[in-house]
Amino acid sequence: MTLLRVESLEARHGLLAAVRGVSLTLDAGETLALVGANGAGKTTLLRTIAGAHAAASGRVLLDGADVTRLPSHRRVGLGIALVPEGRRLFPGLTVEENLRVAGTRARPGRWNLETLLEAFPLLRPLRRQPAGTLSGGQQQVAAIARALMSNPRVLLLDEVSLGLAPRAVEDVYASLAQVLGEGATILLVEQDLGRALNVASRVVCMLEGRTVLEGSSRELTRERVTEAYFGLRRAGAKA
Amino acid sequence: MTWVNVVVQGVLLGGFYALLACGLSIMFGVMRIINLAHGDLAVLGAYLVWLLLAHLAVPPYVALVLVLPVMLAAGFILQVGILDRSLRSGVLTPLLSTFGLSVVIQNLLLIAFSPDVRSLGGSAGDFATASLRLSADLSVPVLGLAILATAVVIIGGLQLYLAGTRGGAAWRAASQDAEVAGLVGIDARTVYATATAVAVAIAAIGGVFLAIRSTFDPLSGPTQLIFAFEAVVIGGLGSVRGTLIGGIALGVAQAVGAQINPQYAVLAGHVVFLAVLVARRSAA
Numbered sequence: 279m280t281l282l283r284v285e286s287l288e289a290r291h292g293l294l295a296a297v298r299g300v301s302l303t304l305d306a307g308e309t310l311a312l313v314g315a316n317g318a319g320k321t322t323l324l325r326t327i328a329g330a331h332a333a334a335s336g337r338v339l340l341d342g343a344d345v346t347r348l349p350s351h352r353r354v355g356l357g358i359a360l361v362p363e364g365r366r367l368f369p370g371l372t373v374e375e376n377l378r379v380a381g382t383r384a385r386p387g388r389w390n391l392e393t394l395l396e397a398f399p400l401l402r403p404l405r406r407q408p409a410g411t412l413s414g415g416q417q418q419v420a421a422i423a424r425a426l427m428s429n430p431r432v433l434l435l436d437e438v439s440l441g442l443a444p445r446a447v448e449d450v451y452a453s454l455a456q457v458l459g460e461g462a463t464i465l466l467v468e469q470d471l472g473r474a475l476n477v478a479s480r481v482v483c484m485l486e487g488r489t490v491l492e493g494s495s496r497e498l499t500r501e502r503v504t505e506a507y508f509g510l511r512r513a514g515a516k517a
Numbered sequence: 518m519t520w521v522n523v524v525v526q527g528v529l530l531g532g533f534y535a536l537l538a539c540g541l542s543i544m545f546g547v548m549r550i551i552n553l554a555h556g557d558l559a560v561l562g563a564y565l566v567w568l569l570l571a572h573l574a575v576p577p578y579v580a581l582v583l584v585l586p587v588m589l590a591a592g593f594i595l596q597v598g599i600l601d602r603s604l605r606s607g608v609l610t611p612l613l614s615t616f617g618l619s620v621v622i623q624n625l626l627l628i629a630f631s632p633d634v635r636s637l638g639g640s641a642g643d644f645a646t647a648s649l650r651l652s653a654d655l656s657v658p659v660l661g662l663a664i665l666a667t668a669v670v671i672i673g674g675l676q677l678y679l680a681g682t683r684g685g686a687a688w689r690a691a692s693q694d695a696e697v698a699g700l701v702g703i704d705a706r707t708v709y710a711t712a713t714a715v716a717v718a719i720a721a722i723g724g725v726f727l728a729i730r731s732t733f734d735p736l737s738g739p740t741q742l743i744f745a746f747e748a749v750v751i752g753g754l755g756s757v758r759g760t761l762i763g764g765i766a767l768g769v770a771q772a773v774g775a776q777i778n779p780q781y782a783v784l785a786g787h788v789v790f791l792a793v794l795v796a797r798r799s800a801a
Contacts, residue, residue, distance in 0.1 A: 350700050354702035368689070369693065370689060380702060424701060425701075
């Protein structure tokens with residue numbers, strides 16, 4: 279069943295078209311990795327789906343309902359949550375407060391403060407600590423937990439490994455494995471191709487605001503994605 | 518004993534400044550808006566109470582209770598109608614918008630009420646002039662105590678709300694990163710409008726106390742704004758708890774200055790304000 283559908287979406291930064299007519303679908307329980315070079319439009323696409331960036335044209339549909347014109351806080355209530363690039367926790371709030379405020383529009387579901395602290399045990403001793411004092415890896419795990427507080431139907435993850443030490447990346451992906459094990463629906467932006475192919479069931483490659491390659495992660499080879507990544511192959515076709 | 522008396526009077530005066538500054542601190546703390554119309558909104562609250570008293574035979578405190586919902590609504594509309602739009606155009610635009618609002622309020626008050634100086638002290642009865650005699654050399658005004666108590670209750674209540682509730686955490690979250698607040702389900706616009714509504718209502722309370730303890734006219738707002746602004750800066754920009762400390766520091770400085778020479782009262786407050794600015798700059 280298609281849970282998230284993006285139709286001919288366009289988004290701009292002033293005069294620059296960052297996302298150009300992107301269409302994609304995400305089935306319930308599926309993990310889709312969005313890869314591409316810096317400036318390909320991945321982050322803008324995720325932000326537009328989440329409502330943090332206005333769409334110039336096109337549509338975003340969640341379970342058939344058009345959410346394109348809804349503000350981000352209302353999309354959270356409907357089940358779209360974004361873990362933004364750079365974590366962006368509220369630094370002056372404690373870890374627990376960061377989680378609690380994210381429960382403002384929580385849908386019914388498995389995740390609440392207690393279940394999240396059980397699922398991400400590294401957060402428990404840090405719960406009274408201001409989020410700004412956490413390490414990068416700890417912040418990333420807290421940011422994922424914060425997004426889960428609303429019990430999203432679709433979880434958007436933007437560059438969760440960016441700027442983290444290799445050990446911290448392992449910790450973050452170990453935490454993510456738990457979420458993936460729950461059968462969550464995830465749209466993931468990841469620079470690390472190997473990891474993207476490993477975690478996701480399907481991969482979409484973007485170049486200059488457009489999708490240039492799409493296919494199952496089992497069928498796509500690393501070389502083929504790399505070619506699309508650098509614009510050496512503009513297939514545009516499904517693998 | 519004289520100096521004890523001076524400090525006590527200064528603390529009571531500081532309670533008034535803290536009450537006046539509280540709304541200014543909320544607006545800066547939550548939205549980073551310096552509301553140049555804050556003093557005029559306080560004076561507007563005093564005029565609305567004065568208007569009610571002209572038609573109803575009630576004490577000013579009862580009239581204030583009736584005026585508060587009006588000021589809450591005015592604050593909400595101010596944020597949604599003017600300041601939200603200004604915020605989208607950068608940090609300078611809200612400053613200019615509130616400056617314009619200040620001019621508009623002053624002129625509307627001049628048209629409606631004339632430049633005559635007024636006071637609500639007479640309507641407040643004995644309460645405005647009563648004092649508690651603690652010793653032969655020390656007596657404290659009941660009104661001053663009431664103002665200080667009101668300031669402590671309001672600032673304490675706000676502090677408890679901000680630090681101890683999910684709604685308060687949402688205010689702090691929206692003040693730190695409005696975009697991410699939206700991404701976790703907080704409607705930052707509603708938070709901002711609520712914060713401005715509360716700030717304007719508290720300004721009105723301060724304005725009514727100003728009108729009871731002293732006189733007011735349509736152009737009284739900017740003077741009150743200066744004292745409120747100094748209290749906010751001394752206490753730490755955007756810190757509600759600090760505003761109480763800042764107000765008291767300003768009040769004590771003015772009382773001490775007045776004790777040395779009555780002409781030094783306001784000057785002493787300005788000196789403390791500038792000294793805090795210099796000290797903060799040196800520490801940074």
